[in-house]
Amino acid sequence: MDQDLVVRVQQGDQRAFEALATADYPRLHRVAYSVLGDPASAEDATQQALLDIWRDIRRLRDPSKYEAWAYRLLVRVCYAEAKRRPQWTSSDDLMLADEPRAADAYGVVADRDQLERGLRHLSMDHRVVLALRHLLGMTPDEVAATLGTSRWTVYKRLRAATEAMRAALETDARTVTPTADRQEALR
């Protein structure tokens, strides 16, 4: 991120803010969609987060920390948006329109649809930590700093979220390919 741009926005330059918003919009939207799962909510959250950035950017003392600070504002807006629209309303049509990809390197049935279903069953806290960790590649310490919580809490949320995702994958896999024991029991 261009720090000069951030400094200009801090000085109230609206043109600079437009350039900043245009550059930031896709990445903020990607995180918002990963957390909220609904295109309309993600658009609303991204726009609200950008407005919050404009409003509060003078409080950002170190322009080099702009990205992490912007994500913190976005996560806060996503929580508010999720309260306003509590239902996970992921667009199934959009998700299932694409042909499933070939099996991954592990040879398991972990395709995108199963992961989408797993994500839909997660709580807001768990979706947030997964997005920050796996989409943005933050370390647990960075996730903790972004959320204002402890590393231990982040760890526990990550564990629970990953296990729930694994449950979604493994239960679906069992539905498709019953084990020998179960086949035996069905006879």
Next chain:
Amino acid sequence: MNDEQMQSLLDTWYREREIPRPKVQTGVASVMANVPQTRQRGRWWPLPAFHRKTKAKPPTTNDMTKYEPSPIPATNGHAPTVIGRTQTMFSPAKTIIAGALVFGLSAAFLVAQPFDRLGGGVPGAEEGADPAAPVEVTATFRDIECEGYDSSDVVGRVVRIYGDTCTVDNEWSDPRLEGTETYIDNHVVFADSRLTIGHYVHNIVTDDGAWRMRPQFRIESSGLKNFSGTWVLDGEGAYEGLSVVLAKDELDSVPLTGYIISTDLLPPPPEEGSTK
């Protein structure tokens, strides 16, 4: 699928996941339409932030008379010319005065200490103090390292994880609790209802003994968060007869707080079938 494969799968999926294309132009236009009515907030602290100044650059010229003090000169085999102080800073008079001051202050602090605490600062820890008095303790969380778990299985839409083991680093206010802390958790994850129920222990092994926690249930769900309740750790070895009762914070973001107390003084559980 093991942990490493799951992490890798999630990394790949999140990065390659196809999501609806954002409406950047209309979105930014909508934001910009609201910008003129949105006043930028100033800093709550009006003065500029204090930053550490960078060190002044050493002189780069050879004219050493221009700058004092000088950097260490390159000797090139010759004895360096010392510019500045050439006499010792040691002064016997100042040393005696400083020593007297330190002695006087120490004596003043000793005299000022309450007489009932002269026998030992920590009640219950030393002879002469009231052994029944609870000693307040706090622990501040520093770090956690997790090794993985012993086993897991899936039954229907439920995942069971057994022996999820982590080493925890807490900073304790009482040295008797400083040691190797291990957190072991068995839990079930109900995938459909976003619910996790766990049964865990948190043990501390020190050089002189150990503190064993009475197993504790925990519950996590989207509505409930994590109310871990109260921990009770019973002492072994040098701590036989003592227990630690701690209040566990919901978010682990504030220190654990509680008391070391004589185990005999802990009330027993109500008798089964009792109505009073």
